[in-house]
Every structure is written in structure tokens, then in C-alpha cells.
Amino acid sequence: MNVADRGLPVAVPSTALFTDQYEFTMLQAALRAGTAERRCAFEVFARRLPEGRRYGVVAGTGRVLDAVENFRFDDQVLQYLRERRIVDAPTLDWLSRYRFGGDITGYPEGEVYFPGSPVMRVEGSFAECVLLETVILSILNHDSAVAAAASRMAVAAAGRPLMEMGARRTHELSAVAASRAAYLGGFASTSDLAAGFRYDIPTVGTSAHSFTLLHDSERDAFTAQVDSLGSGTTLLVDTYDVAEAVRAAVETAGPGLGAVRIDSGDLLLLAHRVRQQLDELGATGTRIVVTSDLDEYAIASLAAAPVDAYGVGTQLVTGSGHPTCSMVYKLVARAASAERDAPLLPVAKKSMGGKTSAGGAKWAARRPDEDGVAMAEVVGTGTVPEELREHQLHVPLVRRGETVAREPLDTARERHKKALAGLPMSAMQLSRGEPVLPTEYV
Amino acid sequence: MNVADRGLPVAVPSTALFTDQYEFTMLQAALRAGTAERRCAFEVFARRLPEGRRYGVVAGTGRVLDAVENFRFDDQVLQYLRERRIVDAPTLDWLSRYRFGGDITGYPEGEVYFPGSPVMRVEGSFAECVLLETVILSILNHDSAVAAAASRMAVAAAGRPLMEMGARRTHELSAVAASRAAYLGGFASTSDLAAGFRYDIPTVGTSAHSFTLLHDSERDAFTAQVDSLGSGTTLLVDTYDVAEAVRAAVETAGPGLGAVRIDSGDLLLLAHRVRQQLDELGATGTRIVVTSDLDEYAIASLAAAPVDAYGVGTQLVTGSGHPTCSMVYKLVARAASAERDAPLLPVAKKSMGGKTSAGGAKWAARRPDEDGVAMAEVVGTGTVPEELREHQLHVPLVRRGETVAREPLDTARERHKKALAGLPMSAMQLSRGEPVLPTEYV
Numbered sequence: 001m002n003v004a005d006r007g008l009p010v011a012v013p014s015t016a017l018f019t020d021q022y023e024f025t026m027l028q029a030a031l032r033a034g035t036a037e038r039r040c041a042f043e044v045f046a047r048r049l050p051e052g053r054r055y056g057v058v059a060g061t062g063r064v065l066d067a068v069e070n071f072r073f074d075d076q077v078l079q080y081l082r083e084r085r086i087v088d089a090p091t092l093d094w095l096s097r098y099r100f101g102g103d104i105t106g107y108p109e110g111e112v113y114f115p116g117s118p119v120m121r122v123e124g125s126f127a128e129c130v131l132l133e134t135v136i137l138s139i140l141n142h143d144s145a146v147a148a149a150a151s152r153m154a155v156a157a158a159g160r161p162l163m164e165m166g167a168r169r170t171h172e173l174s175a176v177a178a179s180r181a182a183y184l185g186g187f188a189s190t191s192d193l194a195a196g197f198r199y200d201i202p203t204v205g206t207s208a209h210s211f212t213l214l215h216d217s218e219r220d221a222f223t224a225q226v227d228s229l230g231s232g233t234t235l236l237v238d239t240y241d242v243a244e245a246v247r248a249a250v251e252t253a254g255p256g257l258g259a260v261r262i263d264s265g266d267l268l269l270l271a272h273r274v275r276q277q278l279d280e281l282g283a284t285g286t287r288i289v290v291t292s293d294l295d296e297y298a299i300a301s302l303a304a305a306p307v308d309a310y311g312v313g314t315q316l317v318t319g320s321g322h323p324t325c326s327m328v329y330k331l332v333a334r335a336a337s338a339e340r341d342a343p344l345l346p347v348a349k350k351s352m353g354g355k356t357s358a359g360g361a362k363w364a365a366r367r368p369d370e371d372g373v374a375m376a377e378v379v380g381t382g383t384v385p386e387e388l389r390e391h392q393l394h395v396p397l398v399r400r401g402e403t404v405a406r407e408p409l410d411t412a413r414e415r416h417k418k419a420l421a422g423l424p425m426s427a428m429q430l431s432r433g434e435p436v437l438p439t440e441y442v
Numbered sequence: 443m444n445v446a447d448r449g450l451p452v453a454v455p456s457t458a459l460f461t462d463q464y465e466f467t468m469l470q471a472a473l474r475a476g477t478a479e480r481r482c483a484f485e486v487f488a489r490r491l492p493e494g495r496r497y498g499v500v501a502g503t504g505r506v507l508d509a510v511e512n513f514r515f516d517d518q519v520l521q522y523l524r525e526r527r528i529v530d531a532p533t534l535d536w537l538s539r540y541r542f543g544g545d546i547t548g549y550p551e552g553e554v555y556f557p558g559s560p561v562m563r564v565e566g567s568f569a570e571c572v573l574l575e576t577v578i579l580s581i582l583n584h585d586s587a588v589a590a591a592a593s594r595m596a597v598a599a600a601g602r603p604l605m606e607m608g609a610r611r612t613h614e615l616s617a618v619a620a621s622r623a624a625y626l627g628g629f630a631s632t633s634d635l636a637a638g639f640r641y642d643i644p645t646v647g648t649s650a651h652s653f654t655l656l657h658d659s660e661r662d663a664f665t666a667q668v669d670s671l672g673s674g675t676t677l678l679v680d681t682y683d684v685a686e687a688v689r690a691a692v693e694t695a696g697p698g699l700g701a702v703r704i705d706s707g708d709l710l711l712l713a714h715r716v717r718q719q720l721d722e723l724g725a726t727g728t729r730i731v732v733t734s735d736l737d738e739y740a741i742a743s744l745a746a747a748p749v750d751a752y753g754v755g756t757q758l759v760t761g762s763g764h765p766t767c768s769m770v771y772k773l774v775a776r777a778a779s780a781e782r783d784a785p786l787l788p789v790a791k792k793s794m795g796g797k798t799s800a801g802g803a804k805w806a807a808r809r810p811d812e813d814g815v816a817m818a819e820v821v822g823t824g825t826v827p828e829e830l831r832e833h834q835l836h837v838p839l840v841r842r843g844e845t846v847a848r849e850p851l852d853t854a855r856e857r858h859k860k861a862l863a864g865l866p867m868s869a870m871q872l873s874r875g876e877p878v879l880p881t882e883y884v
Contacts, residue, residue, distance in 0.1 A: 017636040018614040020607065021647030024635070025671055029649070033666035035656055042652070067614070080639050088670075126656050133650075134634075137610035138617060165462065168579035169766040171616035172460040172509070175580060192576075193466070194459040197522050205463030207471070208575075210484070210773035213789040214477055214568050224475035228530075229467055238793045264793060314766060323765040324611040324756060331652035347655040351680045351706060 015067040016077055016098070018135040021086060027127055028091040036127040039335040039344060041361040044106070044120040044140060046113070050148070050322035052432025055423060057151050057416060058119050059181045060143030061109035065403045067135045068100050100128050104398035107364070108405070110184055110416035111393060112423065113144075114377040116439040118362040119327065121394070126334065133329040141327050142174065143181040145319035149296070150185025151416065152320065153312060155428050156299040161188040161309045163204050164195075165291065166317030178317040184413050191311075199409055209263075212239040222252040232258035234289055237274070238265060246274055250281040259287040259308065267292060268305050275306035295320050296430050333361050346381065358441065365391040366422075366437070374422050380442030457509040458519055458540075460577040463528060469569055470533040478569035481777040481786060483803040486548070486562040486582060488555070492590070492764035494874025497865060499593050499858060500561050501623045502585030503551035507845045509577045510542050542570050546840035549806070550847070552626055552858035553835060554865065555586075556819040558881040560804040561769065563836070568776065575771040583769050584616060585623040587761035591738070592627025593858065594762065595754060597870050598741040603630035603751045605646050606637075607733065608759030620759045626855050633753075641851055651705075654681040664694040674700035676731055679716070680707060688716055692723040701729040701750065709734060710747050717748035737762050738872050775803050788823065800883065807833040808864075808879070816864050822884030 030036035049056050073081075073095045081087055081095070102124020113119050120136065122129045153162055164182040167175035172194075179187075179195030189202040196203035207225055215221035222235055231253040237245035237260045250257055260278070262270050267290045278286045290302065291311030299310055315321075330349075335342035346359030360381035365388035367376045378388055397405045420427065427436040472478035491498050515523075515537045523529055523537070544566020555561050562578065564571045595604055606624040609617035614636075621629075621637030631644040638645035649667055657663035664677055673695040679687035679702045692699055702720070704712050709732045720728045732744065733753030741752055757763075772791075777784035788801030802823035807830035809818045820830055839847045862869065869878040 015614070017639050018609065018617070019635050020609060020633040021635055021638075021645045022633065022649055023647075025647060025667075025675075026649050026653045029653065029667045029670035030656065032670045033657070033662075035666065038656060040652075040656065077639070080635075084638065084645070086635070086645065126652075130650075130652060133652075134610050135614055138612060138614040141611050142613040142616070167460065167462060168576050168771075169583050170580060171584040171613060171619055172457070172577055172580040173615040174584070174613035175460070177613055191462040191464065193461050193463055193522075193528070196463075196526065197459050197519075203463045203526070203528065205465075205467060207464055207468050208572075209791045210482075210568075210572060210575075211468045211471065213773045213791070214472065214480060214482065214776050215475070216778075220475075224471045224477065225467075228471035228474045238791075240792050242793060264791075314768075318765045323760045326756075329610075331655045334656055336658075349651045349655070349680075349706075350682050351684060 014072050014074055014077055015070045015135050016073050018067070018138060019131060020134045023131050023133055024081065024087045024091070026130055027094070028087045030126055031091055031094060034338060037125045037338040039342065040124065040126045040129050040331055041333040041344065042122045042129050042133070042329050043118045043332045043362065044136060044327050044329050045116055045118050046325055046327045047357070048115045048326065049435055050325070053148065053322070054427045054429065054433055054436040056113040056325065057144055057147040057185060058107045058109055058111045058113050058140070059147035059184050060139040060177070061106065061397065062407070062409065062412070063139045063143065063177065064120070064136050065397060065406065067139060068104070068132060068398065069403060071098065071100060071132065071135065073098055094127070098128070098131070099401060100124065100132065100398070101401040102128055102398070103396070103400065105394050106397050107393050108395045108412070108415060109407075110412035110414070110419060112419045114435045114437050114439050116379055116441070117377055118364050118379060121361060123361075137327055137329050141325045143177055144325045144327070145323055146178045146181035146317060147185040148322070149316055149320035150182040150187055151420065152296040152430060153299055153316065154186025156296040156430060157310055158303060160307065162186065163188065163309060163311040164190040164192070164316055165311045166313035167192040169314040170317040175317065180409065182316055183409060184416060186413070186416070206234045207236055209236065209239050212236065218245055219248045219252060222249055226253045231256045234259040234261050236261045236263060238262050242270060242274065243277060246277050247281070250278065250283045250286070255282040255286070257283055257286045259289050261289040261291060263291045265292070267307070268302060271302065271305040271307050300430055330357055332357070332359050364393045366393060367391060372422070373424055374437055377437045377439045378442055379439060385442065456514050456516055456519055457512045457577050458515050460509070460580060461573060462576045465573050465575055466523065466529050466533070468572055469536070470529045472568055473533055473536060476780060479567045479780040481784065482566065482568045482571050482773055483775040483786065484564045484571050484575070484771050485560045485774045485804065486578060486769050486771050487558055487560050488767055488769045489799070490557045490768065491877055492767070495590065495764070496869045496871065496875055496878040498555040498767065499586055499589040499627060500549045500551055500553045500555050500582070501589035501626050502581040502619070503548065503839065504849070504851065504854070505581045505585065505619065506562070506578050507839060507848065509581060510546070510574060510840065511845060513540065513542060513574065513577070515540055536569070540570070540573070541843060542566065542574065542840070543843035544570055544840070545838070545842065547836050548839050549835050550837045550854070550857060551849075552854035552856070552861060554861045556877045556879050556881050558821055558883070559819055560806050560821060563803060565803075579769055579771050583767045585619055586767045586769070587765055588620045588623035588759060589627040590764070591758055591762035592624040592629055593862065594738040594872060595741055595758065596628025597862075598738040598872060599752055600745060602749065604628065605630065605751060605753040606632040606634070606758055607753045608755035609634040611756040612759040617759065622851065624758055625851060626858060628855070628858070643851075648676045649678050651678065651681050654678065660687055661690045661694060664691055668695045673698045676701040676703050678703045678705060680704050684712060684716065685719060688719050689723070692720065692725045692728070697724040697728070699725055699728045701731050703731040703733060705733045707734070709749070710744060713744065713747040713749050742872055772799055774799070774801050806835045808835060809833060814864070815866055816879055819879045819881045820884055821881060827884065
């Protein structure tokens with residue numbers, strides 16, 4: 001079953017043009033030179049985490065699998081490539097039959113990663129692998145950035161529910177992927193209906209200031225909302241005077257009012273005042289939701305406040321200061337010739353001035369201490385040491401072109417919780433610091 | 443003609459779910475309360491520019507017009523809203539007939555903006571306008587952020603061509619919109635074929651390090667590339683030793699080699715060395731392209747270097763430190779009743795603690811000095827002063843639901859150049875500072 005084909009509200013007839021032009025020109029040159037069929041291994045990794053971050057979160061894997069399945073060249077796409085003379089006729093012919101037939105191996109979605117972790121490996125001919133560079137990186141770099149921010153916010157919220165509300169602050173389709181990554185990272189729900197539709201994430205939302213302003217009085221607005229949505233709804237209480245609004249809210253909905261939302265001002269102070277007022281009015285079960293420019297630090301600073309749920313927008317969808325990861329897709333090994341059994345040779349860029357990396361296809365394992373707490377991310381080539389065999393991180397994702405690791409989003413979400421729980425306690429610190437695990441190369 | 447329907451590689455059957463749930467619940471409550479048909483004016487504006495920025499750039503308007511045209515509820519979408527009980531039956535019935543029938547007025551795309559500039563106004567019934575909040579903000583906040591970064595980079599490049607190469611650093615569809623915004627802001631081309639396909643932006647790209655590593659030697663790789671793409675191609679010279687690569691490049695392609703690309707190391711130093719070496723080899727017409735982690739400051743620092751073109755990725759698509767604008771969509775006026783001729787009353791949030799704004803539908807004009815250089819952004823309600831009439835910024839975009847301002851992307855690109863040229867010289871400073879025009883409220 002091809003999930004991406006059902007990916008409304010946006011159908012993706014093909015992901016084949018989410019590609020940088022040089023992938024096509026390299027393909028053409030390699031086809032002509034007779035090197036296109038050399039077996040290759042490309043690896044996705046980040047040389048570093050965003051500054052100060054303790055761990056990264058692998059997110060987007062499920063979307064990568066959809067994108068690879070949908071990487072096809074229909075007539076319209078081929079016509080574009082032909083008319084713009086991006087590639088020649090033999091290359092167009094080759095593309096018309098394209099279907100990825102290689103293997104993809106990687107960290108399972110929701111797992112954490114560190115500098116140098118080989119989070120994904122793509123193996124097959126140079127021709128079939130080189131074309132996937134951009135779309136794989138787009139997805140992993142975006143989704144992992146959002147998931148990392150979400151994970152830190154979930155740590156800061158310490159069990160209180162987080163609502164994702166950032167659609168308006170990012171591209172309309174990034175928003176859908178961001179909701180997915182946020183849910184994976186520990187958020188409970190989203191305001192974005194496209195994300196609810198596409199990924200079955202619980203959706204939330206009741207009213208904005210405009211609804212209050214539309215009516216002749218705040219009380220009229222509250223009455224209209226409660227009439228329509230019931231007393232369990234969330235009333236927004238900061239359009240005019242908060243204390244008056246809270247009084248009107250409880251009078252309108254009764255002490256069974258579901259929640260009040262505060263979207264501006266000093267949230268710490270207001271939460272305490274509103275809680276006290278609600279309790280005095282007998283609305284002891286009415287929850288307090290806060291939603292104003294929150295990030296993980298603001299959430300943590302409200303830990304002692306009587307807040308029941310957080311809505312997070314801008315800082316979530318922009319990765320809380322790090323809107324992209326720096327994952328790259330590098331050729332690490334290739335066959336000596338195009339013959340089927342030619343041995344793979346490790347390769348790597350070697351110039352002065354940085355951006356070098358280690359050649360060879362890598363395994364990865366997380367070495368635990370005697371209590372089972374992770375001590376190091378171990379990355380190597382060749383044989384996996386005996387004591388690390390059962391701690392390996394890679395799982396098969398695609399075999400001979402067939403996806404073998406489709407899973408529900410909730411599985412990745414649970415995996416992330418478990419992965420976090422296996423890290424040293426210092427992973428939970430919000431303050432800037434070094435990656436919580438060192439990466440050891442064997 | 444509906445451009446969005448031709449928007450492959452991604453067809454958008456409907457934009458109706460790029461919407462926060464609260465817009466639907468407000469609609470339902472207002473329908474029930476009899477207030478849904480009150481005439482309203484919503485305005486889009488930013489309370490401030492990103493810190494240190496001198497001006498903002500309006501981008502995404504064309505995409506907003508597409509999104510509004512495609513804001514329809516098909517059976518699949520209605521079924522989702524019904525099954526999840528997001529809205530009730532009368533609201534579903536209303537939605538099934540939805541088509542925006544109001545007016546949209548705004549700054550034309552490519553124009554600059556300042557704090558408080560009313561960049562877009564949406565007028566119609568509350569019901570038809572409230573639903574558009576999220577999708578309009580998603581598009582304008584994303585595209586304007588990228589365009590602002592692009593504009594500053596174009597200023598820094600001072601006429602040298604800029605290539606957009608950031609697809610791998612952002613969501614795969616953000617990337618397409620980012621290429622569009624970059625082109626609008628002054629970029630010359632993109633590596634993203636989906637952007638070339640969708641918006642007819644010139645595309646570029648030749649090869650990556652993986653192509654060199656695929657081959658048995660750098661010289662083999664260069665030969666393969668030149669055989670396929672001709673001597674006018676761009677050879678990547680920093681996989682091993684730059685000086686050796688430049689020698690091999692010119693020997694392979696001849697002195698007519700199109701360009702060499704440097705993607706790592708000290709670009710300033712390398713550009714000078716490579717230029718000298720190329721000239722000594724007789725390749726005086728061979729251009730030098732640099733592409734490593736550039737932003738507007740790095741570009742400016744290379745002004746004196748013999749660089750012919752810049753490729754920019756991460757910093758472009760992430761808005762060079764500001765990946766989103768802070769535009770909001772606020773109800774500024776609404777009718778006293780649902781009757782057709784009821785007068786519009788200004789409304790605004792009034793609570794303590796910020797996020798307040800001025801009520802009333804606003805006009806905007808840019809006051810020039812006697813030399814025609816802009817002096818102030820003037821925003822007001824009521825009658826436009828005589829001397830500002832011909833300097834007004836708003837244009838009609840949609841009238842009674844019909845788009846009246848469809849235009850080619852190149853028109854917006856030219857408009858941006860002209861708008862920048864009309865600002866004081868200090869707009870071109872890259873250093874952090876205040877908005878280059880004060881906003882005056884009348």
C-alpha cells in the first residue's frame with residue numbers, strides 16, 4: 001500500500017523533481033562514462049548537533065519511505081526535463097524506467113542520534129542512489145529539527161500536554177510535517193487539520209480573539225461559544241480584562257467550564273491569579289491553557305505555575321532556534337567497477353579545510369553501562385565487536401526496493417520515549433552543553 | 443485560469459485543511475449565534491521586523507491567491523470533518539458551498555514593508571474570512587522570511603549572480619516556495635527542479651563530490667563530466683587537492699572551461715589562488731563559483747575576491763536567522779449587525795500585557811521627500827490626506843471572490859528592485875539597526 005498516494009490534502013503524483021539538478025547531470029555523465037551502475041553506499045549523517053544540543057532525534061523516516069516509493073518519472077516530468085534540456089535522450093529513457101531497487105538501512109524513526117551517527121544508508125547503483133539525495137535530506141533535515149525541539153519541550157513540560165499550533169508560522173505543508181514530527185517528539189495534539197487528516201493526529205482548537213471581537217460583548221461571545229461547543233470548551237480570556245473575562249466565563253459556562261486560555265501578558269502571574277479566581281468561583285476543575293510565544297525555556301519556567309496545558313507555535317515549527325539539521329548524504333563506498341561482484345572500496349573527500357568524513361559503510365551501536373544506561377555511540381566499519389552486537393542501531397527499511405519497515409506513527413513516538421529514557425540523565429538538561437554521548441569510531 | 447491546479451509536482455486538490463481547527467469551531471458558533479454573516483475586515487501585519495532588519499519584503503501574494511481559489515470542501519474533506527465531529531451538520535452544509543466571495547486588498551508582491559504596514563486586508567462575512575487565517579499567514583510568513591533574506595543577499599552580492607541551493611535544508615515543498623521567494627528577492631536561479639517546473643525559474647547544477655569519488659581518479663571524473671556536459675560545465679575542484687584539481691580541470695576541458703566550483707575551505711584565499719592559477723593556465727574566462735555555508739555577511743566579505751557567482755543554501759531557506767515573519771491576521775472592523783448595510787465598527791484587543799493593535803481598516807502610503815526617496819510609512823484610518831493619495835501602497839487583489847491581480851513572478855521581482863531603490867541608502871546596510879522608515883499612524 002502506498003501511503004503517500006493517499007496523502008491528501010496534497011497528493012504527490014511524484015517526488016522525482018524534489019531533486020537538485022546536479023543529480024540528473026551526474027546521472028547523465030555517469031551513464032555515458034559507464035560508471036552509473038557501480039554499486040555504491042551513501043550515508044546520511046550530521047557532523048555535529050545544533051550548538052548546545054545534547055541529542056538529536058531521527059524523524060521523517062516514514063516520509064522518506066513514501067518519497068522513495070513515489071520517486072517516478074511520468075510523462076509530464078520527462079517532458080519538462082526534455083524541453084529544458086536538463087538531460088539527454090538516453091538519460092530520459094533510463095529515467096522513464098526508474099524505480100529504486102536497492103536497500104535502505106537506518107536508525108528507526110524516533111531513535112536519538114549524535115554527531116557522526118550513520119542515521120541512514122542507501123545502497124544500490126550510483127545511478128539509482130544519487131537521485132535520492134535531495135528529497136531524503138529535505139525530509140530528514142526538516143522533520144528531525146522539529147522533532148528535536150518538540151522532544152526538549154516535552155521534557156520541559158514534564159507530563160503536561162503540549163499542543164502544536166505553529167501552522168501559521170511556516171509553509172503550509174511544512175506545517176503538516178511539523179505536526180507529525182511534534183507528535184513523534186512528545187506533543188499530544190495539533191491545531192492543524194491537514195495533519196489530523198493526513199496522520200490521524202488528535203486535533204484541538206476552539207476560538208481566537210476575533211471571535212470575541214465579532215460579538216457585541218465578551219459575554220455574548222462566550223454565550224455563543226458555549227451554546228455551540230458546550231461548557232467543556234476552552235474560553236479565551238485575555239481580549240479585554242482577564243479577571244472580568246474569567247468571571248463572565250464561569251457565569252456563562254458554569255463551574256463545569258472545561259478550560260480558559262491565556263494568550264498574552266505575564267503568564268506566570270496570570271496563571272496564579274486565574275487559578276485562584278477559578279477556585280474561588282468553584283470552577284476547581286477548569287483547566288488553564290497558556291499559548292503565548294512559548295519555547296522549552298518558557299515552558300520550564302512555568303513548571304511551578306498552575307498551568308494544565310501548553311500551546312506552542314513559532315518555536316516548535318522553527319526548531320527552537322535550529323530550523324534545520326545539518327545532515328549530509330555522502331558517498332562512503334563504491335565498487336571498483338560496474339561488475340556485479342566488484343568489491344566495495346571506501347571513499348571520502350580529502351581536501352584541506354573541512355567537510356571531510358570517514359569512508360566505508362558503517363555500523364552503529366550504543367554501548368550501555370552495567371545499569372543499561374547508554375555510555376557511548378560507537379560507529380565503525382568492518383566487523384561489529386561481539387559485545388556490541390545486540391546493541392546495534394540499524395534496522396532494514398527497504399530491501400531490493402521494497403519497503404520493509406512501514407509502521408504507525410505511534411510506534412515511532414513510543415520508541416522516542418524509550419530512547420530518551422535510555423540516555424544519561426543529563427540529556428534532560430535544557431541548558432546548552434555537549435552531546436550527552438561521545439561518538440567513538442572503531 | 444487556476445494556476446494552482448497546474449501546480450505539479452504537487453497537485454493541491456484543496457487548501458481547505460491548511461487551517462487551524464479553531465477557525466471551524468468559531469464558524470460553527472457564529473453560524474448558530476447569527477453573527478457569522480456580519481461583515482468584517484481582517485488585516486495582516488507584523489508588529490515588528492525581525493531584530494536588526496531594516497525592511498521586510500512582501501512575498502507569497504501569488505500563492506495566497508492560488509490558495510484562496512482552491513479553498514473548497516470536497517466530499518473527502520467534509521467526511522473527515524464529520525467523522526471527527528469537528529463541526530456540526532449545519533456547518534458542514536455551509537462549508538460544502540464555500541467559496542470566498544469577498545475582497546482582498548494588499549501591498550503588491552515584492553513591495554517592502556515596515557512594522558504595522560497593513561500588508562493585506564481581507565473583507566467579507568466573518569464566516570468566509572475567518573477560515574482563511576492560517577493558510578494566508580503560513581504562506582506570507584514563510585515566503586516573506588525567505589524573500590527578505592534573499593533581498594539582503596542580493597544587496598551583498600552587488601550584481602554577481604546568486605544561485606538558490608537550499609532544498610536539502612528545508613521541507614521538500616517549502617523548498618519550492620523558497621526558490622520562488624529567492625527569485626523574487628533577487629536570486630538568478632535555483633538548483634531545485636520542482637521550482638523550475640512549477641515557477642519557470644532558471645535551474646542550475648552540474649556535479650557533487652560523490653561524482654568525483656565514484657570514479658577511479660579525479661581526472662576520470664572530469665573527463666566523464668566534460669564528455670557529457672561539454673567544456674562549458676562547472677567542475678568541482680575541492681574533493682582532493684584544489685591546485686591539482688584546477689590543473690586537471692583545465693587540461694581536461696581546455697581553457698574554455700566554463701567554471702570551477704569551490705565548496706569548502708577558506709573561500710577568500712582559495713578564490714584568489716584559483717583565479718591566479720586559472721589565469722596562468724590561460725583559462726582567463728573560466729568563472730569561479732563558491733558555495734560553502736554562505737549568508738549575506740559571507741557574501742559581502744567576498745566582495746573583493748575574484749568570485750563570479752554564489753550558491754546559497756541553508757541560510758537562504760531558513761531566512762538567515764529569521765525563518766518566519768511575525769505577521770498576524772487580526773479582526774480590525776466588523777459590522778454592528780448581520781444586515782447588509784450595517785456600518786463597520788473598529789475593533790481591537792485591549793488587554794494589558796501586549797499584543798494590542800489599532801482598530802479600523804487602514805490605508806497605507808509611503809511619503810517621499812522632494813527627491814522621491816521614501817521618508818515614512820504612513821498608516822491611517824478614514825480619509826487619505828490629499829498629498830499622500832498618489833503614494834498609496836494598496837492594490838486590489840481579489841474583488842467579489844475573483845482574483846484581479848494575477849501576474850508573472852518576474853513582475854514582482856522587478857517591483858522589489860524598484861521598491862528597494864526607492865528607500866534611503868541606509869536600507870542597504872547589512873548591519874543590525876532600526877527599520878529604515880518610521881511608521882507614522884494618522
